[in-house]
Amino acid sequence: xEKIPQPVIKRLCMxxxxxxxxxxxxxxxxxxxxxxxxxxxxxxxxxxxISCLDGVKSGGSGYDIVNLKNAIAQKFGFENxxxxxxxxxxxxxxxxxxxxxxxxxxxxxxxGFDSNTNRIETIKTSVSVYxxxxxxxxxxxxxxxxxxxxxxNTAAQDAANRLIDGGVKGIINFTDTNLVIxxxxxxxxxxxxxxxxxxLSALIRMDMNNSITM
Amino acid sequence: xEKIPQPVIKRLCMxxxxxxxxxxxxxxxxxxxxxxxxxxxxxxxxxxxISCLDGVKSGGSGYDIVNLKNAIAQKFGFENxxxxxxxxxxxxxxxxxxxxxxxxxxxxxxxGFDSNTNRIETIKTSVSVYxxxxxxxxxxxxxxxxxxxxxxNTAAQDAANRLIDGGVKGIINFTDTNLVIxxxxxxxxxxxxxxxxxxLSALIRMDMNNSITM
Numbered sequence: 001x002e003k004i005p006q007p008v009i010k011r012l013c014m015x016x017x018x019x020x021x022x023x024x025x026x027x028x029x030x031x032x033x034x035x036x037x038x039x040x041x042x043x044x045x046x047x048x049x050i051s052c053l054d055g056v057k058s059g060g061s062g063y064d065i066v067n068l069k070n071a072i073a074q075k076f077g078f079e080n081x082x083x084x085x086x087x088x089x090x091x092x093x094x095x096x097x098x099x100x101x102x103x104x105x106x107x108x109x110x111x112g113f114d115s116n117t118n119r120i121e122t123i124k125t126s127v128s129v130y131x132x133x134x135x136x137x138x139x140x141x142x143x144x145x146x147x148x149x150x151x152x153n154t155a156a157q158d159a160a161n162r163l164i165d166g167g168v169k170g171i172i173n174f175t176d177t178n179l180v181i182x183x184x185x186x187x188x189x190x191x192x193x194x195x196x197x198x199x200l201s202a203l204i205r206m207d208m209n210n211s212i213t214m
Numbered sequence: 215x216e217k218i219p220q221p222v223i224k225r226l227c228m229x230x231x232x233x234x235x236x237x238x239x240x241x242x243x244x245x246x247x248x249x250x251x252x253x254x255x256x257x258x259x260x261x262x263x264i265s266c267l268d269g270v271k272s273g274g275s276g277y278d279i280v281n282l283k284n285a286i287a288q289k290f291g292f293e294n295x296x297x298x299x300x301x302x303x304x305x306x307x308x309x310x311x312x313x314x315x316x317x318x319x320x321x322x323x324x325x326g327f328d329s330n331t332n333r334i335e336t337i338k339t340s341v342s343v344y345x346x347x348x349x350x351x352x353x354x355x356x357x358x359x360x361x362x363x364x365x366x367n368t369a370a371q372d373a374a375n376r377l378i379d380g381g382v383k384g385i386i387n388f389t390d391t392n393l394v395i396x397x398x399x400x401x402x403x404x405x406x407x408x409x410x411x412x413x414l415s416a417l418i419r420m421d422m423n424n425s426i427t428m
Contacts (some may be wrong), residue, residue, distance in 0.1 A: 003420075004420055005416065009413070009416050009420055010413055012416070013409065013412055013416050014409075016412070017406075017409055017412075018392075021392065033371045038392075048215030052309055058349070064292075076412075076415065076416035076419050076420070077415070077416075077419040078412065078415070078416075082415055084411065088258055088308065091305050091306070091308060091309035091312070092305070092306055092309045093304035094305060095306045095309070096407070098305070106412060106415065107408075107411055107415075109382055143273075145415070145418060146411055146414055146415060146418075147405070148411075150384070157306045167265075169414075170415065170417070170418050170419040171414075172407060172410055172411060172414070178231075178232070178235065178252075185418075185421050185422075187360070187414050187417045187418060187421075189410045189413070189414055191405055191407070191410070193310075193362070193386060193405070194229075194321075195227065195231055195406070196386055196403045197298065197320075197321055197360055197362075197386060198227055198230070198231075198290075198292065198320060199223070199224055199403070200360055200383075200384030200385075200386070200401050201290065201291070201292070201296055201320065201321075201359070201360060201384065202223050202226070202227050202290035202291075202292075202399060203220065203223055203384070203401045204359060204360075204383040204384050204399075205290050205291040205399075206217075206218055206290070207399050208399075209384075
């Protein structure tokens with residue numbers, strides 16, 4: 001199997017999301033230039049990305065949305081529901097537990113973890129919750145692949161280590177901590193709100209300066 | 215003033231974050247290759263990024279961390295605290311309101327909005343809360359530049375329109391809705407957890423395939 005570069009994997013995931021939205025709106029076909037315009041890349045790139053998939057052909061009116069969706073889902077294994085967990089059951093973590101059912105059909109949140117045993121005992125949720133020291137063991141037992149990390153910054157690295165020890169391969173990191181990951185096969189996505197706010201603020205500032213000086 | 219490309223602005227923001235962490239750990243200087251290694255780009259790129267800043271010189275042991283931090287802060291206006299708001303006061307939105315003080319010194323959350331007037335009346339927070347129909351008027355009055363959007367998907371576009379009418383230039387979008395923005399000077403950052411989980415899941419899958427076939 002040929003290796004697909006990470007940017008192509010990411011773009012195909014974005015295409016998948018777009019196709020879902022178009023399908024929900026009742027569309028049947030889509031052209032590479034429509035997809036390209038929405039994603040801000042050339043239609044040539046889109047066609048090249050899609051050529052990594054098996055058995056997808058563009059007809060006269062573009063790609064069949066259902067076919068293309070299925071091809072991406074098959075390539076990336078989206079049909080197999082994956083087990084996920086939430087580590088850190090403060091407000092944000094609890095919100096994810098509560099929405100556990102309707103996140104998406106591809107993922108099922110099967111466990112929550114917190115270091116505060118009082119919180120573990122009093123929390124009301126349909127998802128099983130465990131103390132933090134059981135992270136590795138439980139993740140391994142439940143075959144958890146992806147974790148949403150919503151612990152305080154100071155607890156982030158330790159929680160990540162336990163998750164990786166338990167075989168977790170993907171972490172959605174909501175803390176401000178830059179996690180140190182010593183394994184090549186573990187992927188982290190930082191959801192750093194402060195950092196993103198700072199970036200927006202820089203973009204706004206530079207944009208204003210351009211408008212003023214032009 | 216020369217225009218700085220968006221990727222460079224983003225990278226300088228990431229450097230800023232790293233410098234803050236290094237400073238907190240007691241470091242005084244840092245080299246372009248250290249920064250490059252952590253960010254996964256060449257040291258040449260880092261030096262080029264930093265050359266966009268005014269008055270930063272690299273000494274024998276690299277850059278002075280405080281100098282570099284200050285130069286970035288000055289370039290992007292980080293010294294001026296900016297007003298922000300939260301729209302949608304469910305669990306995630308409320309969590310942001312509660313942490314309003316310690317998000318960072320650069321931002322101050324000055325308002326919360328929700329369409330549910332019962333919620334507005336019963337919520338316990340030190341931040342002023344308003345009904346959703348007052349978004350534009352309040353954003354303008356309080357000079358709010360950045361908004362954290364945590365409303366249900368169906369309410370996202372309407373809330374974004376009101377924010378932009380009120381002069382907001384940056385939106386951190388926690389909904390799954392792809393916002394349609396008709397202004398060039400408004401920036402949106404999507405914090406789409408489902409999409410990010412899906413992307414991690416694709417990366418994990420393709421990584422596993424590589425390991426198997428190699």
